[in-house]
Amino acid sequence: MDETTPPEDSHSQITSAHRELLDQVLDKWSLLVLDRLCEGPRRFNGLRRSIPGVAQKSLTASLRRLERNGMVERVVIHTRPVAVEYRISALGRTLQDLIDALLLWTTTHMTEVDNARNRFDAALDT
Amino acid sequence: MDETTPPEDSHSQITSAHRELLDQVLDKWSLLVLDRLCEGPRRFNGLRRSIPGVAQKSLTASLRRLERNGMVERVVIHTRPVAVEYRISALGRTLQDLIDALLLWTTTHMTEVDNARNRFDAALDT
DNA sequence: CGGGATCCTGCACGATACTG
DNA sequence: CAGTATCGTGCAGGATCCCG
Numbered sequence: 001m002d003e004t005t006p007p008e009d010s011h012s013q014i015t016s017a018h019r020e021l022l023d024q025v026l027d028k029w030s031l032l033v034l035d036r037l038c039e040g041p042r043r044f045n046g047l048r049r050s051i052p053g054v055a056q057k058s059l060t061a062s063l064r065r066l067e068r069n070g071m072v073e074r075v076v077i078h079t080r081p082v083a084v085e086y087r088i089s090a091l092g093r094t095l096q097d098l099i100d101a102l103l104l105w106t107t108t109h110m111t112e113v114d115n116a117r118n119r120f121d122a123a124l125d126t
Numbered sequence: 127m128d129e130t131t132p133p134e135d136s137h138s139q140i141t142s143a144h145r146e147l148l149d150q151v152l153d154k155w156s157l158l159v160l161d162r163l164c165e166g167p168r169r170f171n172g173l174r175r176s177i178p179g180v181a182q183k184s185l186t187a188s189l190r191r192l193e194r195n196g197m198v199e200r201v202v203i204h205t206r207p208v209a210v211e212y213r214i215s216a217l218g219r220t221l222q223d224l225i226d227a228l229l230l231w232t233t234t235h236m237t238e239v240d241n242a243r244n245r246f247d248a249a250l251d252t
Numbered sequence: 253c254g255g256g257a258t259c260c261t262g263c264a265c266g267a268t269a270c271t272g
Numbered sequence: 273c274a275g276t277a278t279c280g281t282g283c284a285g286g287a288t289c290c291c292g
Contacts, residue, residue: 013225016178016179017232017236018229018232018233018236019154019158021232021236022152022157022228022229023154026148026152026228028145028149031145031148032145034162035206047200051144052142067237067246068242068243068246068247069242069243070238070239070241070242070245070246071242080176090227091238091239091242092233094231094235095231098224098227098228098231101170101227102148102224103144105220105221105224106143106144106147106148107144107221109217110144110147111197112196112217113147113196113217115196116194116195116196116197116217117194117195117196118154119196120193120194120196
């Protein structure tokens with residue numbers, strides 16, 4: 001068993017389909033959208049304002065994709081003008097802990113990463 | 127407290143820097159690379175073969191970025207021809223559980239997501 | 253208010269060829 | 273073996289305008 005044929009333990013087969021799914025859920029904005037929606041239902045522009053830097057088009061795309069994947073629900077409220085509420089679904093909730101853990105990880109290890117970056121960049125001048 | 131000024135609980139401020147960090151670590155290939163390296167040290171081409179579909183250029187870029195962020199270590203072994211071994215760092219290990227959980231989540235909820243997708247797509251024909 | 257339609261640009265990523 | 277260099281392309285994602 002050389003190193004070109006690695007041991008295939010439980011989840012080593014995870015590649016195409018699983019990666020594609022993660023791409024849909026953990027893409028540039030989706031993770032932040034889900035995080036916001038975990039706090040409670042939000043409407044489009046409120047959501048938009050709570051995520052600085054997101055373009056309207058990108059947010060729309062992100063929401064559509066999350067809706068398609070069953071992570072969020074889109075509720076249209078027929079007032080004038082129309083209101084649309086987005087809320088996280090049960091399936092979406094199953095990701096909440098992971099998202100929290102992920103975001104927590106960034107805050108916890110941000111400085112270590114910064115140090116590593118500085119070391120790496122400094123080593124290039126050698 | 128209207129919905130335009132959301133409650134800012136503990137991690138609501140996570141945006142630019144944190145999102146950028148997650149982008150570097152959870153990008154298209156990095157997550158899979160880290161997953162493979164958690165199983166043990168790997169060499170370039172072995173790693174490549176264990177991740178179907180990755181282009182050599184992309185793998186190089188991914189490894190460089192992970193190295194810069196202190197997630198993996200690059201060890202050059204001066205033989206003929208050269209061998210280069212990649213191994214996960216201590217900092218990288220702190221992500222292992224999250225990665226496992228993430229990959230596990232995809233396997234667990236893949237069918238639910240598929241159902242949601244079918245429902246969504248079917249609703250478009252209405 | 254909540255988007256859809258367009259235009260535009262960068263860069264992420266793949267393919268191919270070459271090197272110490 | 274482990275890359276670097278170069279080229280080509282799609283498409284993600286921003287900016288802008290418009291509509292029910």
